[in-house]
Amino acid sequence: MIEKQWDLSRISDRIQLRAIQQRRPLSCTMELTYRCNFHCRMCYVRMSDAQAKPYGRLRTVEEWLDMARQMREAGVLYLTLTGGECTQYPRFTELYEELNQMGFLITVMSNAGAYTETIRETFRRYPPRTVGITLYGGSSETYAAVTGDPKGLDKVLENIRFFQSIGAPVGLNFTMIRQNVLDYPKVGRLCQELGLSYTLITDITGHQRDLSFSDALQSRLSPAERACVACHPPEEVALAMENAKELEKKLAHFRMPTAPEEALEPEPDSCIGSHTGCAIYWNGEMGTCISMNGRHNVNPFDIGFEAAWAQIKAEQDETFRRPAACQACSMAPDCLHNCAARRFEGTGSPHEPDPYTCQYTYLLRIYRARQGGTETPQAPSCV
Ligand code: SF4
Numbered sequence: 001m002i003e004k005q006w007d008l009s010r011i012s013d014r015i016q017l018r019a020i021q022q023r024r025p026l027s028c029t030m031e032l033t034y035r036c037n038f039h040c041r042m043c044y045v046r047m048s049d050a051q052a053k054p055y056g057r058l059r060t061v062e063e064w065l066d067m068a069r070q071m072r073e074a075g076v077l078y079l080t081l082t083g084g085e086c087t088q089y090p091r092f093t094e095l096y097e098e099l100n101q102m103g104f105l106i107t108v109m110s111n112a113g114a115y116t117e118t119i120r121e122t123f124r125r126y127p128p129r130t131v132g133i134t135l136y137g138g139s140s141e142t143y144a145a146v147t148g149d150p151k152g153l154d155k156v157l158e159n160i161r162f163f164q165s166i167g168a169p170v171g172l173n174f175t176m177i178r179q180n181v182l183d184y185p186k187v188g189r190l191c192q193e194l195g196l197s198y199t200l201i202t203d204i205t206g207h208q209r210d211l212s213f214s215d216a217l218q219s220r221l222s223p224a225e226r227a228c229v230a231c232h233p234p235e236e237v238a239l240a241m242e243n244a245k246e247l248e249k250k251l252a253h254f255r256m257p258t259a260p261e262e263a264l265e266p267e268p269d270s271c272i273g274s275h276t277g278c279a280i281y282w283n284g285e286m287g288t289c290i291s292m293n294g295r296h297n298v299n300p301f302d303i304g305f306e307a308a309w310a311q312i313k314a315e316q317d318e319t320f321r322r323p324a325a326c327q328a329c330s331m332a333p334d335c336l337h338n339c340a341a342r343r344f345e346g347t348g349s350p351h352e353p354d355p356y357t358c359q360y361t362y363l364l365r366i367y368r369a370r371q372g373g374t375e376t377p378q379a380p381s382c383v
């Protein structure tokens, strides 16, 4: 997560290194809306308008553009547009075109399940630098079960091909939960037919505002299921789920890692994004990344982008302090999903190890050793 091989012949690496050294912003995620055309049962952000009302309001196009001008002056080059479903933001095309004309390099994160011809025309005129599309299954039935839209998959595939036709690079994610886990081979084949690789996402956290707003914690894979799925190729997913029942029993011996008695030198637990990135949520609040929603009480629409950035950076060392339990943990080298933001999502504090992560890592090590100690073939990556 934190280590990177820098290639100084690449201008993008040089820009990033300079931003890290100077603690300056380089990339920003704009979470434009909590609205979405899908109703995914494990979603951490989607809400109805009535549910969202106590938390604020969507920012207007004019407000986002003013913020974008401030970000550009501060040095931001990369923008990621997300939601909810960012294309459901009112006047999305107008905002997107203006941001392109301002010179930002834009990534669009989308479910690709509901584009109007106007949206497609806008993407044709301004192809995104990259598009990140999440898949929720490999059949219409599964899309209905996960997203509530039985026609979802057809629309998504059509829009993936659309992006390919305009030369926009597409990256796929497959978000796996109990309701779509057995579609793993189908999703693999679909991606193969499209000529695209994908990232498997099994690390699901609860709804950021209110756990009752989604079924995330009920529908995610258990730590044992995640570990077994991670160690098998897609075709063996049914076997993996079966094996998880046995592996689950090993949790009887699991104990949460604890901090050592002697005090340790504080260690930074950071990632590149924490140095040079930020996220502004749909209601205008700001954090280091999408997963840090609620950690800082900073609103750049009130105090300006530079002041908000300075405030978040002033809290950085404290926020990204590695827990002593993790510093002393023998499982740390295999603990893939342990960053401050992930801990914050799982426990409400960036300084507390998340039991779900620890149990997963514990079982993954046991299962992998049983498989012959080979590298995990399908280990989920940090997202
Ligand atoms: S597509 Fe994404 S934003 Fe929409 S409901 Fe599903 S997970 Fe949430």
Ligand code: SF4
Pocket (backbone or CB within 6 Å): 257, 325, 326, 327, 329, 330, 331, 332, 335, 338, 353, 354, 357, 358, 361, 362
């Ligand atoms: S989060 Fe990872 S490194 Fe930290 S205590 Fe748990 S298993 Fe160990």
